[in-house]
Amino acid sequence: METKAFQKIYTKITQITKATCSLHATGIGYNELAVVHGRLAQVVKILEDEVTLQVFGGTEGIPTNAEVVFMGKPPSLKVSDDLAGRFFNAYGEPIDGGPPVEGEEREIGGPSVNPVRRKQPSELIATGIAGIDLNNTLVSGQKIPFFADPDQPFNQVMAMVALRAKTDKIILGGMGLTNDDYLFYKNVFDNAGALDRIISFVNTTEDAPVERLLVPEMALTAAEYFAVDRNQTVLVLLTDMTLYADALSIVSNRMDQIPSKDSMPGSLYSDLAKIYEKAVQFPDGGSITIIAVTTLSGGDITHAIPDNTGYITEGQLFLRKDTDIGKVIVDPFRSLSRLKQLVIGKKTREDHPQVMNTAVRLFADAANAKTKLENGFDLTDYDERSLRFAKDYSNKLLAIDVNIDINEMLDTGWQLFKKHFRVEEVGIKKELVDKYWPKD
């Protein structure tokens, strides 16, 4: 960052913590940017003439006589069509060796969409993965995270979803991404020949953690440009939001705020909502869909981060290894897409809702049977049939390597019902049974 002429330079820092520093200054705007010892910082607290700055790059090595210059504006991003195909760091500076992007300068973290101006999401996003399309259908304008343990292949699944979904732009917001994962995304997008519709804002584990706080808003400011100004459909991938929340707690801790549940700041819900609620279907056709990753610790969803996320997002996708078939499946019990009701049976075949619910219910029966088996009880004929059904269902529909269209998924569902059950055992509306129960 260059300093401009006639800018006042402060050289007396009065307090330094691991993430913040304070000094005496006047005429400073709240949330304004500053450069401290060559590092970017933001105003987070003003008390009379004492200004507290959050230093994104960390405060290591900052002396009390470091130069501090205020920029007179909050963090911003230059937006234009030239963003497409580029890789940036958390500050919006190119890291791909290319020239800086020219365009209109916009403040990040801009205002919210007026709820009455939103359009109800209604466009299905097909991924070919039956665990998603059949049971947890995605809709444009939706926000949904993968809840996954760190060892699960969520980055692979997310990249697959991103490439199969037919959107105009894909924006990757990487927070605390390992360098290996960053290169994985880069290669996958490159090999698919999709680089020209991808924009990436990446903070890797090599960068300072507090920098991450800028990544989602950078990505979403770019997304709003394409969705509002260009009426495009934009898919935003945010990985990993748990590391984002960790950065929030670092800052709030340094500012002596009283932590609430799990050492997270009391404002965690509002902080996350501000990001996720940027997902929207605009009336003029543009849309922002957010798919995020929230890593769990040992599958615990009661932790404050996944818990608050679950209340904000429109569902969640769980990955689980099914030991019966030895593949990763999309868990039908714990996964949910809240917006699926807007498209299933409407944009898809009429039998979609009932096939979906029945299959999941039968899968639950199989789970009960399995418990019985593990406890050493005899199984009934029904139990054994439901166990066989569950295995088929996992293999042919739930596994993440399935790639078929939705009608095919529904037909597969009916075939599995017929193979393992009698009509009265599935409890589906008679009209649908008459129409879709496979004839011999």
Added chain:
Amino acid sequence: MATKGRVKGIIANLVIVEADGPVSQNEICFINLKGVDLMAEVIKVYGNNAYVQVFESTRGLRVGDEVRFEGHMLEVQLGPGLLSKNYDGLENDLNAMKGVFLNRGEYTAPLDEKKLWEFKPTAKAGDSVTAGDWLGEVEENNMPHRIMVPFSFSDKYTIKIIVGEGKYTIKDTVAVLTDSKGKEIPVTMVQKWPVKIPIKAYKEKPRPFKLLETGVRTIDTLNPVVEGGTGFIPGPFGCGKTVLQHAISKQAEADIVVVAACGERANEVVELFTEFPELEDPRTGRKLMERTIIIANTSNMPVAAREASVYTAMTISEYYRNMGLRVLMLADSTSRWAQALREMSNRLEELPGPDAFPMDLPAIISNFYSRAGYTILNNGESGSITFIGTVSPAGGNLKEPVTESTKKAARCFYALAQQRADSKRYPAIDPIDSYSKYLEYPEFAEYVSNKIEEGWIDKVNEAKNLLLRGKEVYEQINILGDDGVPIDYHVTFWKSEIIDFIILQQDAFDRIDQSTPIERQKYMLNHVLDVCKTDFEFENFNEVSMFFKRIINQYKQMNYSEFKSEKFNNFEKELNNIIAERKIA
């Protein structure tokens, strides 16, 4: 002279203002940020410093910026034209705002000041009146909207002049009242009221006793809510809180529905915006939107306004209650409101209570719930506010401060169970843990005996008992194994499954099943209880589940058919045949 002040400190949306005169707690002020007025509320005063929570983003605010105090608390405007409107938490008309984005400092008038209303006087000159008494009425969405003596009028008054029938705007004087000292006061059709103060312009508040039909069987039959009652729905995410609340808001037998979308997802409100103008109220044949007011302060809108939104909704509810109407108010979710309180308490550096919530949280919640109720107005008419709030317990754990505080205040408890949701048994209200205190009210028992049938409460308790028994037996079967228990145990379990599948479970997305009138609920409960009382003969436990699955399947087809239609009757006939197969005479 109005008090002025200057900004002294800024921490997120908490701003410290040095005031040059008197300020009061909860007073509204405006902070001038480069020509844009940001609304704020005083939440603490310390010496000359007023701590204010700003209802907008404070980005760019500077020390020294000017502040103007308004001399009153946060108020809403009450008058004809509120119905069908979409407001934010501060009663700004969202539809009147320009552009796609919410611009900071944009405030819009809640009511149309130019619209002409057909006013009909119902009181006459010489009548003596007090606050809340009806002076006349206008027609609002085909319902009479009473024009009342403003609630802030604390004296006894005589009507000096009241205008004749004719067209007036809300700003025109429609009556002149004389107070006890002979002072004349003009009255218009619009009045203001501070949202945090309950409106108490009624004669008395007896115990509520009239059933409020919601069309949701697990509520109406098992744990009914009453006109003027209170209830709350706690549940982990993904258990169907919002679907359930939407169902209640669509189907409930209320005259006015006020929905406060408080800190929840924007797309959920969009669903209301999209569907309510299309959907019909089955009782009146008119569009649902005509009886609805939506207060939308979604999770990405300013946190401080989130707290205000529930109070705004309650004050509007009280206004319509005083017209002698049955108002249903829904708030989704009260946990977000509590979190807004926590964020502010934290910034004020108050000593925290449990989970860092403010210490007075239980008091705030119970005060709020107490604003609901069944009231007898001054003129002998009745009006009610039924309040149902959702709670989003952190981690799905019901032992957290918001759930516990609410449990002390609300009379109905609808616990959503993760386990039921996982097995897609919707609505996921747990039949064992949930309760309605109204079932214990003798006046309610008498009311339903007349309205539904003699001895209804006994049947409800019988069904509850069967469900509990079924659960106990199921645990036994799980411990001892299918063949380790007598066949009777399986029969008991499957009888409880009929109640679960046919009475409790309901398809919110099926045109017919989504709403069940009480007459049909009565028919089905009686039918199911009869089957539960019937003895059947079985050789082994495998036969039991096969047999009852067929019964449940047949009942389900009945639930999906028009009540008493030919299809319905045919399914019932087939069902009775199945029952006869194994019935012991």
